[in-house]
Amino acid sequence: MKTRIFRSAEDQTGAGTADPTHAVRMGGQVLPAAVSEASETAGDADRIEAAAESSRQADQTVVATPPTGPIKIAARDVSVFYEGKQALFEVSLDIPDKTVTALIGPSGCGKSTFLRTMNRMNDTISGAKVTGRIAMDGEDINDRSIDPVLLRARVGMVFQRPNPFPKSIYENVAYGPKIHGLVSAKSEMDGVVESALKRAGLWDEVADRLQSSAMGLSGGQQQRLVIARAIAVNPEVILMDEPCSALDPIATARIEELIDELRERFCIVIVTHSMAQAARVSQRTAFFHMGRLVETGDTEDIFQNPRERRTLDYITGRFG
Amino acid sequence: MIWIYLLILVALSVAAYLGGRALAVRRAVGAKPHSRPGQHGAYALIWVAAPALLVLVLMSLFSAPLERQLTAVDTPPEVAALDPFRRDAFFADAHRLGRGEPALQIWERPLAEQLPVEARRMVSIERTLKWGGGLAAVLAAVLGGLFAMTQIRPQIRARNRVEGWVYGALFVCSAIAVLTTIGIIASLAFDSFRFFQRVPIFDFLFGTQWSPQIAIRADQVGSTGAFGAVPLFAGTLLIMAIAMCVAAPIGLLSAIYLSEYAGRGTRAVVKPLLEILAGVPTVVYGFFAALTVGPLLRVFFNEIGLFLIGGPLDGLGHYLALVQNQMALTAGAVMGIMLIPFVSSLSDDILNAVPQTLRDGSFAMGATKSETVKRVLLPAALPGIAGALLLAMSRAIGETMIVTMAAGLAANLTFNPLDTVTTVTVQIVTLLTGDQEFNSAKTLSAFGLGLTLFMATLVLNIVAHRIVQTYREQYD
Numbered sequence: 001m002k003t004r005i006f007r008s009a010e011d012q013t014g015a016g017t018a019d020p021t022h023a024v025r026m027g028g029q030v031l032p033a034a035v036s037e038a039s040e041t042a043g044d045a046d047r048i049e050a051a052a053e054s055s056r057q058a059d060q061t062v063v064a065t066p067p068t069g070p071i072k073i074a075a076r077d078v079s080v081f082y083e084g085k086q087a088l089f090e091v092s093l094d095i096p097d098k099t100v101t102a103l104i105g106p107s108g109c110g111k112s113t114f115l116r117t118m119n120r121m122n123d124t125i126s127g128a129k130v131t132g133r134i135a136m137d138g139e140d141i142n143d144r145s146i147d148p149v150l151l152r153a154r155v156g157m158v159f160q161r162p163n164p165f166p167k168s169i170y171e172n173v174a175y176g177p178k179i180h181g182l183v184s185a186k187s188e189m190d191g192v193v194e195s196a197l198k199r200a201g202l203w204d205e206v207a208d209r210l211q212s213s214a215m216g217l218s219g220g221q222q223q224r225l226v227i228a229r230a231i232a233v234n235p236e237v238i239l240m241d242e243p244c245s246a247l248d249p250i251a252t253a254r255i256e257e258l259i260d261e262l263r264e265r266f267c268i269v270i271v272t273h274s275m276a277q278a279a280r281v282s283q284r285t286a287f288f289h290m291g292r293l294v295e296t297g298d299t300e301d302i303f304q305n306p307r308e309r310r311t312l313d314y315i316t317g318r319f320g
Numbered sequence: 321m322i323w324i325y326l327l328i329l330v331a332l333s334v335a336a337y338l339g340g341r342a343l344a345v346r347r348a349v350g351a352k353p354h355s356r357p358g359q360h361g362a363y364a365l366i367w368v369a370a371p372a373l374l375v376l377v378l379m380s381l382f383s384a385p386l387e388r389q390l391t392a393v394d395t396p397p398e399v400a401a402l403d404p405f406r407r408d409a410f411f412a413d414a415h416r417l418g419r420g421e422p423a424l425q426i427w428e429r430p431l432a433e434q435l436p437v438e439a440r441r442m443v444s445i446e447r448t449l450k451w452g453g454g455l456a457a458v459l460a461a462v463l464g465g466l467f468a469m470t471q472i473r474p475q476i477r478a479r480n481r482v483e484g485w486v487y488g489a490l491f492v493c494s495a496i497a498v499l500t501t502i503g504i505i506a507s508l509a510f511d512s513f514r515f516f517q518r519v520p521i522f523d524f525l526f527g528t529q530w531s532p533q534i535a536i537r538a539d540q541v542g543s544t545g546a547f548g549a550v551p552l553f554a555g556t557l558l559i560m561a562i563a564m565c566v567a568a569p570i571g572l573l574s575a576i577y578l579s580e581y582a583g584r585g586t587r588a589v590v591k592p593l594l595e596i597l598a599g600v601p602t603v604v605y606g607f608f609a610a611l612t613v614g615p616l617l618r619v620f621f622n623e624i625g626l627f628l629i630g631g632p633l634d635g636l637g638h639y640l641a642l643v644q645n646q647m648a649l650t651a652g653a654v655m656g657i658m659l660i661p662f663v664s665s666l667s668d669d670i671l672n673a674v675p676q677t678l679r680d681g682s683f684a685m686g687a688t689k690s691e692t693v694k695r696v697l698l699p700a701a702l703p704g705i706a707g708a709l710l711l712a713m714s715r716a717i718g719e720t721m722i723v724t725m726a727a728g729l730a731a732n733l734t735f736n737p738l739d740t741v742t743t744v745t746v747q748i749v750t751l752l753t754g755d756q757e758f759n760s761a762k763t764l765s766a767f768g769l770g771l772t773l774f775m776a777t778l779v780l781n782i783v784a785h786r787i788v789q790t791y792r793e794q795y796d
């Protein structure tokens with residue numbers, strides 16, 4: 001394991017900038033004004049240089065702050081190859097439970113690829129090969145004994161473009177419970193559908209037209225329907241790959257609010273291209289670059305004092 | 321002869337193009353031309369070629385009647401005195417003689433002397449017309465070219481004018497296809513109308529007796545024949561149903577295999593193979609049906625029949641023991657085989673058009689491949705697949721060769737797949753092949769059948785295309 005971990009405060013150069021007053025308020029509030037501030041503070045430059053220097057020897061992941069609380073998913077040295085071409089290089093990342101973890105990084109850096117390793121969706125891509133170990137609750141999900149079909153009932157996924165099935169709204173939400181045989185009675189199914197739609201914040205909008213086609217919903221409603229579909233099977237983890245990139249700002253705000261609510265019950269991993277969104281919804285952030293995990297830590301920490309030059313450049317919009 | 325003119329015209333066109341281009345360059349000095357020199361060249365070329373082509377087309381259309389007119393002017397009195405039929409024959413022979421071929425008939429004294437004279441006269445008229453037409457074409461080309469040369473100026477919008485001509489030419493080409501279709505419908509409708517004047521349309525559509533053969537024997541009782549098309553449509557439907565029972569499940573399942581399960585390598589081999597299979601001439605399937613499948617099925621059913629004779633199912637046994645090679649089942653089964661590649665290729669395209677995100681969504685929900693196919697892909701693709709099946713049906717209805725060779729000719733009104741039946745298309749073929757009296761109800765009934773068939777498949781096709789279309793739009 002190549003991960004180098006800053007375990008103590010002494011290890012952290014320039015600990016002073018971790019001033020809690022700089023902290024961006026997470027969980028639904030506004031953008032990190034502190035981001036630009038952080039990069040401009042005079043002392044920061046030295047600190048960043050020093051950190052960059054120390055990590056340049058190898059492509060090691062900088063763990064700015066270790067996660068607190070129980071770890072849901074632990075990835076160790078995960079590499080992914082597409083037809084022999086390596087897309088992901090020895091990524092090691094701890095993802096805590098009941099937390100939103102944001103995966104950020106420039107296009108093509110392997111965020112989606114890493115996300116797909118966690119529910120074994122890479123299995124469905126011909127020519128894709130995954131190495132390394134991914135443990136969920138201590139259990140290797142790539143183990144022979146794990147059925148990917150059952151795994152995916154525990155790890156839900158929401159895609160970039162809303163992809164409701166061309167069926168009724170009701171049928172969409174009932175899809176998972178049906179195929180997994182979770183409920184038998186119709187009345188019970190009604191309850192499951194209703195509660196999933198309620199938790200996805202869609203119930204009020206569709207309660208009177210459950211039997212009409214899901215294709216008739218707006219993009220934002222479709223995306224919330226897809227989230228409802230995912231939580232109907234009561235998963236433990238929800239993976240979201242740029243869930244708002246096809247939505248307008250209002251629908252986006254609605255989804256972000258929803259993510260923040262869902263955090264109380266699920267472990268959520270979200271890929272996003274929007275720094276503002278990462279800062280708003282996530283507590284943990286992992287920055288990927290060229291197939292490597294460069295830096296990870298608490299979101300406020302990453303955004304205020306990134307240890308790595310590349311992280312700083314990316315979050316201040318200097319590349320990507 | 322005509323080649324010389326064509327060569328001259330091509331040369332003129334090339335000259336016009338080059339000249340137009342050069343002229344455009346020369347005249348453009350000082351001013352900023354609207355179009356490029358090449359476009360001016362094309363403009364000049366069109367002005368050379370189009371009038372010449374117009375003259376040639378008019379000539380080929382009108383030279384024959386014109387020639388007849390010119391010949392008629394100076395007809396010698398002996399010839400003019402003949403009745404029109406003989407006169408035509410006389411001129412035809414004169415024409416043959418003029419080309420150096422012997423006359424077909426032996427003509428009497430005064431006419432026999434006239435024949436070579438007339439022949440010479442006709443040859444000279446013909447030659448005049450040919451030369452005249454050719455010269456007119458060249459003249460038109462030259463005039464058009466000269467006009468174009470006067471037109472070429474920097475300001476002229478040669479590009480737009482050339483585009484206009486291109487547009488016109490393309491429009492004419494597509495209009496030809498549409499007009500042909502309309503022509504087909506019109507001729508079909510016209511002859512059907514004549515048929516329905518003899519046989520009431522109600523009797524035709526709802527009669528259950530089909531025996532057109534009687535109609536040609538005018539002295540017989542029932543000389544109007546029996547033109548009830550119901551047995552034919554029943555036979556067509558029966559065979560189509562059997563064919564669809566074979567083609568729909570197999571075609572659909574193989575499409576599912578191809579699009580969802582097969583690896584890229586398998587797909588690369590199987591898909592082209594299927595498409596080749598779709599191109600096998602139907603007469604080959606006809607052989608297969610008549611020589612292989614028919615006897616096989618007969619033997620199979622006869623064996624079952626022999627086995628049953630003596631048992632409680634005695635009657636059925638006797639019936640089965642007499643089953644013949646030619647039956648609806650043979651034709652239907654082989655037609656179904658013929659349609660498999662058609663159905664599977666279309667369905668495969670339709671399944672592939674279902675967005676990958678739906679598959680991903682289903683897999684990510686923990687669905688297996690077969691659950692995804694059954695619960696997401698098939699429902700999503702259903703309208704498209706229904707359209708594909710309707711198209712297959714309309715092909716089955718129109719198919720002729722296999723049925724002719726394997727189903728028999730007897731117009732039985734039955735839904736028993738082991739009986740011989742006949743279909744609309746087969747009857748059309750039998751009605752129109754061989755020596756037929758062209759005005760009898762029997763022959764005309766083929767047009768009635770054709771029109772009805774055309775209408776049926778047209779409606780099927782329109783419905784199918786509409787369905788496929790709306791399905792496509794759903795995901796765009």
Ligand SMILES: Nc1ncnc2c1ncn2[C@@H]1O[C@H](COP(=O)(O)OP(=O)(O)OP(=O)(O)O)[C@@H](O)[C@H]1O
Nearest residue numbers: 082083087105106107108109110111112113114125
């Ligand atoms: N199915 C595939 N087959 C082959 N190569 C792939 C496949 N999917 C991804 N890749 C490659 O893997 C690398 C990482 O891709 P990935 O989709 O994970 O990037 P990403 O970070 O999600 O980018 P984006 O932000 O644009 O979505 C890219 O170079 C991409 O070309």
Ligand SMILES: [Mg+2]
Nearest residue numbers: 111112113241
């Ligand atoms: Mg991606």
